Amino acid sequence: MSETHSDMLSANHKDSKGKILLKADGLERKFGGLTAVANFSFELCDGEILGLIGPNGAGKSTTFNLISGFIPPTSGKLSFLGQDISGKNATYISRMGLVRTFQHDSLLSDMSVADNIIIATTHRLKSTAARQEKMRETAKQTGLEDYLDVTAGSLPHGLQRMLSIAIALAAEPKVLCLDEPLTGLQGVEVGAALDLFEMIRSELGITILLVEHNMRAVMRICDRILVLNHGRLLAAGTPEEVSQNELVIEAYLGHKK
Amino acid sequence: MLKGNQGLILCILIAIGAICFALFSGDPYYAQVVIWVFTNAALAVTLRFVLLIGELNIATAAFFGIGAYTTAVASTILGWPFFISLLAAPAIAGLISALFGWITLRTKGPYFLLISFAFTEIVRLIYTRTDALGGNSGMIGMFPPIELDTYFPAIAITILAAILFGLYAVERSNLGRVFKAIQNNEDIPRSVGLNVIGLKILCFVIASTAVGLAGGVHAYTNNVIAPADFTYFVAVLALAYVKIGGEGHIIGPIIGATILTIAGQFLHSFGPYENIFYGAIIIGALLLVPGGIVGLGERIKAGTLIGRAER
Amino acid sequence: MELQVQLLINTLQIGSVYVLFALGLTLIFGVMKIVNFAHGTFFTAAALVVSTVMSVSVETAGLPIWFSYLIAFTLALLIVCMIGFVVYFFGFQYVLKDLNGSFILSIGLLLLLNGTYLILYGGVPRSIPDVVPGNISLFGASLTIQRLLLIIVAAIITIGLYQLVHRTKLGLSLRAVAEDQEAAMLQGIPFRRVAFYGFLIGATLAACAGALMATVTPVTTVIGDDFLVKAFIIIIIGGLGSVLGAILGGLLIALIESFGGYYFDPSTATLAMFVLVVVLLIVRPQGILGHAER
Numbered sequence: 001m002s003e004t005h006s007d008m009l010s011a012n013h014k015d016s017k018g019k020i021l022l023k024a025d026g027l028e029r030k031f032g033g034l035t036a037v038a039n040f041s042f043e044l045c046d047g048e049i050l051g052l053i054g055p056n057g058a059g060k061s062t063t064f065n066l067i068s069g070f071i072p073p074t075s076g077k078l079s080f081l082g083q084d085i086s087g088k089n090a091t092y093i094s095r096m097g098l099v100r101t102f103q104h105d106s107l108l109s110d111m112s113v114a115d116n117i118i119i120a121t122t123h124r125l126k127s128t129a130a131r132q133e134k135m136r137e138t139a140k141q142t143g144l145e146d147y148l149d150v151t152a153g154s155l156p157h158g159l160q161r162m163l164s165i166a167i168a169l170a171a172e173p174k175v176l177c178l179d180e181p182l183t184g185l186q187g188v189e190v191g192a193a194l195d196l197f198e199m200i201r202s203e204l205g206i207t208i209l210l211v212e213h214n215m216r217a218v219m220r221i222c223d224r225i226l227v228l229n230h231g232r233l234l235a236a237g238t239p240e241e242v243s244q245n246e247l248v249i250e251a252y253l254g255h256k257k
Numbered sequence: 258m259l260k261g262n263q264g265l266i267l268c269i270l271i272a273i274g275a276i277c278f279a280l281f282s283g284d285p286y287y288a289q290v291v292i293w294v295f296t297n298a299a300l301a302v303t304l305r306f307v308l309l310i311g312e313l314n315i316a317t318a319a320f321f322g323i324g325a326y327t328t329a330v331a332s333t334i335l336g337w338p339f340f341i342s343l344l345a346a347p348a349i350a351g352l353i354s355a356l357f358g359w360i361t362l363r364t365k366g367p368y369f370l371l372i373s374f375a376f377t378e379i380v381r382l383i384y385t386r387t388d389a390l391g392g393n394s395g396m397i398g399m400f401p402p403i404e405l406d407t408y409f410p411a412i413a414i415t416i417l418a419a420i421l422f423g424l425y426a427v428e429r430s431n432l433g434r435v436f437k438a439i440q441n442n443e444d445i446p447r448s449v450g451l452n453v454i455g456l457k458i459l460c461f462v463i464a465s466t467a468v469g470l471a472g473g474v475h476a477y478t479n480n481v482i483a484p485a486d487f488t489y490f491v492a493v494l495a496l497a498y499v500k501i502g503g504e505g506h507i508i509g510p511i512i513g514a515t516i517l518t519i520a521g522q523f524l525h526s527f528g529p530y531e532n533i534f535y536g537a538i539i540i541g542a543l544l545l546v547p548g549g550i551v552g553l554g555e556r557i558k559a560g561t562l563i564g565r566a567e568r
Numbered sequence: 569m570e571l572q573v574q575l576l577i578n579t580l581q582i583g584s585v586y587v588l589f590a591l592g593l594t595l596i597f598g599v600m601k602i603v604n605f606a607h608g609t610f611f612t613a614a615a616l617v618v619s620t621v622m623s624v625s626v627e628t629a630g631l632p633i634w635f636s637y638l639i640a641f642t643l644a645l646l647i648v649c650m651i652g653f654v655v656y657f658f659g660f661q662y663v664l665k666d667l668n669g670s671f672i673l674s675i676g677l678l679l680l681l682n683g684t685y686l687i688l689y690g691g692v693p694r695s696i697p698d699v700v701p702g703n704i705s706l707f708g709a710s711l712t713i714q715r716l717l718l719i720i721v722a723a724i725i726t727i728g729l730y731q732l733v734h735r736t737k738l739g740l741s742l743r744a745v746a747e748d749q750e751a752a753m754l755q756g757i758p759f760r761r762v763a764f765y766g767f768l769i770g771a772t773l774a775a776c777a778g779a780l781m782a783t784v785t786p787v788t789t790v791i792g793d794d795f796l797v798k799a800f801i802i803i804i805i806g807g808l809g810s811v812l813g814a815i816l817g818g819l820l821i822a823l824i825e826s827f828g829g830y831y832f833d834p835s836t837a838t839l840a841m842f843v844l845v846v847v848l849l850i851v852r853p854q855g856i857l858g859h860a861e862r
């Protein structure tokens with residue numbers, strides 16, 4: 001029982017409310033002979049938390065790099081806030097309001113926590129006072145207010161993750177793309193992070209696109225989920241729908257149920 | 258070490274002291290040495306400034322030369338007045354460096370390093386081949402106006418000191434912070450809306466403009482310039498000053514320049530031994546004392562002098 | 569026509585030496601990801617050894633010239649390898665993959681070694697006598713057999729290196745490390761040892777270039793330095809780390825120098841090379857055959 005592509009797209013729409021912020025249409029990225037992402041289309045709607053999951057090598061990092069402008073697509077179109085951003089670079093896209101975090105090398109590890117966050121405020125805010133204030137505000141939101149003078153590289157892992165989110169937040173994004181933010185987080189930290197995501201969505205009005213491996217967290221926090229496999233969209237829908245999808249189960253477990 | 262503002266005040270006092278010394282010491286040789294120290298400090302500091310974005314800038318020698326030649330041309334060929342000739346130096350150096358930076362800084366890896374080295378040698382080649390610039394013999398006759406003659410050392414030192422303080426101010430500002438961020442991990446500033454390549458070029462242009470001005474001052478100080486004054490070795494010496502003094506703080510290259518300029522006065526007549534000396538110093542500093550004198554100072558302060566060096 | 573052939577032969581001759589020199593430089597970069605500013609010192613050392621040994625062997629011991637040269641060549645390679653070992657062991661191994669650090673180290677070495685050479689050898693240029701006397705006529709142009717042999721020997725060494733890099737296990741390790749060092753290590757390739765071999769091979773190539781150069785030019789302590797700018801231009805054009813690129817780049821630069829130097833003058837030729845590099849950097853920053861860095 002396979003879904004057609006258009007079924008999946010309408011599942012994309014089904015429970016979405018609000019306008020479409022980010023739209024990908026037939027995104028493709030090849031590296032020489034290897035196709036990392038192929039014919040990937042999706043929409044991200046205002047106010048939702050959209051999850052992107054898939055087995056290793058499915059193309060999630062490439063998709064992230066494509067969306068945020070760190071690498072250009074080899075074909076396909078991308079539009080953000082109604083504007084065509086296909087092929088635009090990372091600086092341009094982040095200035096429009098789409099900010100991403102990184103899975104590895106996610107911080108300025110030789111600089112202090114405060115400096116890390118202030119860097120993110122540099123583009124939008126021009127006065128020292130405004131930047132300082134935004135930095136403190138963001139540090140408070142992410143639980144880093146007691147660590148401002150600490151060198152980022154010496155923070156415990158959980159706080160480093162928080163800092164990478166703080167950096168993105170301080171840039172005042174409309175869309176926040178989180179690249180495996182829960183990696184290495186244990187128990188309580190995961191819950192705190194998920195609460196933070198919910199706060200970001202409901203109080204700050206920021207839409208979230210989330211790549212994650214932690215399935216329970218994804219099921220808990222996401223409104224909708226996209227499943228990638230071998231660079232292609234395998235399934236899309238609510239957590240319940242996706243978790244019962246046979247193709248998804250097969251992809252993850254390697255055999256039919 | 259001294260607290261921020263105390264250190265700054267001390268430096269201002271030293272600068273003023275140097276100016277007074279130059280004005281009142283009687284023997285023009287001493288004034289010359291002080292100007293040389295400040296000039297070498299400027300070379301070292303501008304080299305280090307581009308290290309803030311992680312690039313080793315051999316072209317600092319080239320732009321020093323471009324500044325000197327600009328002032329020489331403005332003063333002796335175009336007949337422009339003293340201060341205009343001086344100001345032409347950073348203007349031209351800045352413009353050329355913007356173009357050069359735009360072409361070369363978008364490449365990653367060692368390309369910038371190699372090209373800045375080649376650029377320095379090529380520019381020197383152009384000087385030797387251009388008769389209007391005096392060819393191999395260079396240019397002569399850059400004298401400050403008679404009225405300013407006794408004050409010239411003070412003027413020169415003031416300008417050079419202003420360069421040093423100016424670069425320090427930029428480094429301490431948010432812009433300096435952004436430069437360091439680019440060196441640390443340039444994807445982070447890129448992901449929050451900063452134009453990384455534009456900022457790299459800006460850093461390079463600031464440094465090149467500053468060293469261009471120092472070149473202009475050099476033209477009037479020396480009264481003669483020649484292509485042989487602006488080989489890549491100038492940048493190598495600047496590098497030695499930075500490594501000896503330490504790159505961790507702007508005072509490092511200044512300390513290195515001071516020590517080595519004065520030591521250099523005694524080494525001048527030693528021929529190949531001079532090269533061996535500088536070579537040994539550079540290697541020694543790199544392998545044994547990577548943080549330079551500033552680094553040692555930090556370690557003494559932290560009580561870890563006997564411990565293994567970090568980094 | 570005769571002129572063109574003469575210039576072409578010049579190209580091959582200058583190019584041979586450039587290629588060997590640039591190959592060493594690009595190999596060291598490819599494997600260790602560093603720029604060895606002191607590469608010229610290996611070249612110079614070899615030339616100095618050849619010049620010194622030849623004068624001792626021929627004038628003092630009265631041995632036949634070709635035999636002396638063989639001894640000199642071998643000794644040059646050995647001594648350069650020893651120098652290479654020492655500078656690697658005490659210096660370069662601590663700055664692997666550190667671009668700025670290795671550059672600084674190599675500058676210091678350049679100063680140190682150049683000064684030492686000057687003290688040991690003196691400032692007077694010395695030529696060595698013709699190893700193989702006589703001329704030969706080729707397509708209408710005249711050429712000393714010595715120079716022809718130089719081209720042939722250089723070509724043999726180049727082909728040998730190419731085979732080494734592409735057909736042997738060591739070559740495979742070198743290429744693997746140059747391509748992706750971490751992946752290579754994951755496959756069990758001992759990075760540090762491979763880097764060391766790469767460095768020695770690079771130094772040896774420079775030494776070959778220097779020993780060959782000594783047969784056609786008076787030897788001084790600064791002949792290596794003049795090569796450095798051109799060598800940088802060559803490896804940028806050819807692509808850092810690319811063996812084929814160094815070969816093509818070396819020949820191209822030699823071509824420009826030969827023809828440009830004749831029809832215009834040497835400085836103009838050098839300027840033209842620089843303009844070429846600048847244009848290339850704008851259009852294709854990774855060089856003709858280099859890999860694009862992410």
